[in-house]
Amino acid sequence: MFKRLTPFKQALCLFSLFFCLKLSAAQLDDAAYVGAQACSGCHQQQYQQWQQSDHHKAMQEVNPKSVLGDFSGATVRFHNIESRFYQQGKGYFVDTLDEAGKANTFQIKYTFGFHPLQQYLVEMENGHIQALNIAWDSRAKEQGGQRWFHLQPDESITPEHPFFWTRYFQNWNTRCASCHSTNIVKNYDAQAHSYKTTWSEINVSCEACHGGGAKHIELAKGGKLGDIDNGFIAAIPxxxxxxxxxxxxxxxxxVAKQGKASAAPINSNINMCGACHALRTPLTEKVGGEDFHNANRLQLLSDGAYYLDGQIREEAFVVGSFLQSKMHGAGVTCSNCHNPHSGKVLIEGNGLCAQCHQPEVFDTPKHHHHPEGSKGAACVNCHMPERTYMQVDDRRDHSFTIPRPDLSRTLQVPNACTNCHDGQRGKNDAWAGEQLKTWGIKPAATHWASLNARSQAGDVLVTRGITRLLDEANSPAIVRASLLQGLAAFPSRVSVEAAQKNLQDKSPLVRRAAINSLQALPADARWQLLSPYLGDESRSVRFQLAETMADLMPQLTPEQQAALLPLIDEYRASLAVSADSPAGQGAIAQLELNLGNIDAVEKAYLQALRIEPNYVPVLLNLADFYRSANRDADAQELLQRALDVAPDSGAAQHSYGLLLIRKGDLAAALPYMKLAVEQDDATARYAYVYAVALDELGQTKAAVNTLVKATKRWPNQYDLLMTLVFYLEKTGNTFSIYQYISQLTAIAPADPAVKQLVEKYTR
Structure with missing residues (x-):
């Protein structure tokens, strides 16, 4: 049995974007790329800084200088799997289990990263490069380092587990290569499921960020370098x-004196750095060189990677956090704080912040209320709290927020105060809130996190609150987009009007979310509202249009089909970039399903399972596809596998319960339905179906109890409330009905059934 793997977690890269790499087995002969050494003559300072950077040290061929781990015959045991690390001649080896669960010997070809941990890469068959998930803690011994450790200590790792080192989630070619190498080309062969990956340099060099340097050198030698044409793919102001x-x-x-600050420096830095420091889906194979949103689909704050208030939760990296910040809104960008060549901050300590924040105002006990020189006096510890990833890698949140212990109490989000005082007697969230009050710090009356929490709980009454926030010009675009996307669950006149107003927003994130929120509209209305935007300048927006409108194709006129088809083809070609991932194949399957290409749907799903046989989202989606084709026997096999891989998945439990119901065994389905409701990923629908099943089996009182709990977890849900009222009547418990009728009146005052209940219980 395995610990539950959420779809989000399965979508995460297991490696820190702190590390970058490049292989040397098949170097790419590309005349546009000249190598870092060619840059050193004219850019000595930058070259020397880069040589000391994480980028430069990111990956190396194994040798006594590059290998930090203990290969003296050290034997470790994790998850009941023994591994031995040793040297033989000049080679470095590990004895461990292979994909078949048999003991085998593997040669280490490359080191991956160097601090605070170092991983090791093994070259397998068919061009697959795999990263061991046993890593070396390269921190000092007094910090707990100088030891081997497992990257997934809480998972029960076996050769069948998706995180086993030989499987997809530990594959370098698709999971890491594009951001850990210079000029990577995967060269994936789907039919053979093989790679012939090529690159330019072993690490993240100058041209990984600036693009090929051949033209730049040519212009420089000819004395023709200019501000407009410097020979690179994009000028960096x-x-x-x-x-x-x-x-x-x-x-x-x-520049503020002369008007609004130019967005060029801000966007250029994000375009250059963002692709490799963001949780995103690539829309093109090349990294960098164009507008970030034209080349990537950024994950929004409501998609599971963040806490309800936007703080980093999973490995969301930096861009999604930074776009929330007042810093970004004011015009601050990456290179205001970071040296792009050394990777270091420009100034250590509070001096970095003092570039823009007067130290006599902010770097004093009157502001931070801590002793000078203490941890609490450090700006970053209050406004950029750390979260640990990969067991030892501490990363700071870049949303630059003010601690909100009040939100911690109501929404269970972390805050910097109690993070630092964790474990100290009496110093909890309530204590922290009182401390802020005594310092004269009063939290804002409202925070978008409350709207986000209600939206994610399915509260239909949140719609007007979201629409009001959407009208606030000073709200960050990523916040507006995240909330706007949530309106897809609450189709109404108000939500449609809100989306329509934002279809021409200047932010691609907001336009994309507006389109997504209209997916439930009838076909005619969708075409009428969205077709004028088929030529949007941003790929991420256009491809959201393709997703949202693909199912309209069979219903459109020939002229309308001709207008939409080029976008569908462009989107399909973009999906090929991620065709070596199960999620990418899942997206291909969804597109073909919307277009009615049934054979292509199954083909894509089966290819996804060839890449990763235990990828739960595809197991569930393919099972549902088989259900629709009356192939429940095939569906049952897939659902059973999903339960084996992810027994704590509410989606898997619910789907298996529904299968048993279709087979006529309601009693056998009940335990699965119950487990589904109890999981973190449960939905209001799971509770509704479980309650109906209980009632069908004569357990109406248990159904009532289930629905009462469900209405607290998912407030203002019509189906839950109406069914609860019906079951309360059925059990004669009418004295409890009034509060639920009141809620129904609030969410559906014009509904005939609600009106009938009001009339019945108020006369």
């Missing part, structure tokens, strides 16, 4: 300069 205005505690951009 310097970051905005900042100055203090008399009487102001926070600096402003120099």
């Amino acid at each position: 310097p970051p905005l300069s900042w100055q203090f205005t008399p009487g102001e505690a926070i600096a402003s951009p120099l």
